[in-house]
Amino acid sequence: MSTLLKAEKGKTLIPGQIVAAHGRHFLVRTEQHTNLNCITRGRKLDVVCGDIVDVNISTQDQGVIERVHPRSSLFKRADIFRSKPIAANVTQVAIMVAPRPSWSEDLLQRCLLAAESQHLPALIIANKADLPEHKTMLEALSGYPALGYPVISLCAKQGTGELVERLQGHLTLLAGQSGMGKSTLINALFPQADARVEAFSEALDSGRHTTTHSRLYQLNVNSGIIDSPGFQEFALAHLSRSDIEAAMPDFRPYHGQCRFRDCQHLSEPGCAIQQAVKAGLIAPQRLAFFHQVAKQNLR
Numbered sequence: 001m002s003t004l005l006k007a008e009k010g011k012t013l014i015p016g017q018i019v020a021a022h023g024r025h026f027l028v029r030t031e032q033h034t035n036l037n038c039i040t041r042g043r044k045l046d047v048v049c050g051d052i053v054d055v056n057i058s059t060q061d062q063g064v065i066e067r068v069h070p071r072s073s074l075f076k077r078a079d080i081f082r083s084k085p086i087a088a089n090v091t092q093v094a095i096m097v098a099p100r101p102s103w104s105e106d107l108l109q110r111c112l113l114a115a116e117s118q119h120l121p122a123l124i125i126a127n128k129a130d131l132p133e134h135k136t137m138l139e140a141l142s143g144y145p146a147l148g149y150p151v152i153s154l155c156a157k158q159g160t161g162e163l164v165e166r167l168q169g170h171l172t173l174l175a176g177q178s179g180m181g182k183s184t185l186i187n188a189l190f191p192q193a194d195a196r197v198e199a200f201s202e203a204l205d206s207g208r209h210t211t212t213h214s215r216l217y218q219l220n221v222n223s224g225i226i227d228s229p230g231f232q233e234f235a236l237a238h239l240s241r242s243d244i245e246a247a248m249p250d251f252r253p254y255h256g257q258c259r260f261r262d263c264q265h266l267s268e269p270g271c272a273i274q275q276a277v278k279a280g281l282i283a284p285q286r287l288a289f290f291h292q293v294a295k296q297n298l299r
Ligand SMILES: Nc1nc2c(ncn2[C@@H]2O[C@H](COP(=O)(O)OP(=O)(O)OP(=O)(O)O)[C@@H](O)[C@H]2O)c(=O)[nH]1
Pocket: 127, 128, 129, 130, 131, 154, 155, 156, 157, 158, 176, 177, 178, 179, 180, 181, 182, 183, 184, 185, 196, 197, 198, 199, 200, 207, 208, 209, 210, 211, 212, 228, 229, 230, 231
């Protein structure tokens, strides 16, 4: 971000970062740490939490977003109807899971694909360590560090554990299903944040979608974290079959090694992926996951 005010066609534009997005209303923090309530010029301008923008200031605390700077990353999901951008310019993704309400390994893996497809490092936060079922969850997560995803165990209700170190120097997106404890962690990191937290529904075994908008919290000058609304599905319609394959770190060593160039890794002869599964080098559930996601993405 340049500290200089830029003059353009007689306007004074000032750079800032989107720290909250509520529909067409945005909160922009400037380098002078003032917050501006902004709208966009024109409906077409696509703005998301984390974006660096240029604002035309209209009053002391209001402005109009004129331009979005090029993004270093865009973490998103997408179904066949529309794209759902979640955060821009993040440099890592922390995916939170917890034993209660039930976590989904399918959703975790989809979220990891979304991170990998943007070349973002990811880590897994195994929350609610105070619950007895936490141990079983850790066992289920034991294969992930070997794929490059560290698993950090913590109890957000009691503190932040070793996580703070991992956040240094990054803009981290905190993502996960509803009710896993993301906003509880935000409150542990920022006691003044007062992010809304809600008990999950025991009857429905699901969170209550308490956080409705993403919000960026600054940890220090070069570190921040974005709390995001919990999801209950994670479609990846924007990724082609080969994008998905490229986003699976355990498949990468075998890329291009199947006998057939268009191998689907089902039961073709000379399939390097099937051979790796037989040799115990790829977990069978990872191949099953790949088939399940790939069959929804027929491109
Ligand atoms: N036992 C236990 N409960 C926790 C812990 N962390 C969070 N919770 C509880 O889990 C429930 C959901 O927490 P939230 O922080 O609102 O969850 P969230 O992930 O932000 O949910 P959404 O905003 O809906 O996505 C609350 O009742 C929290 O008190 C923990 O470490 N242990």
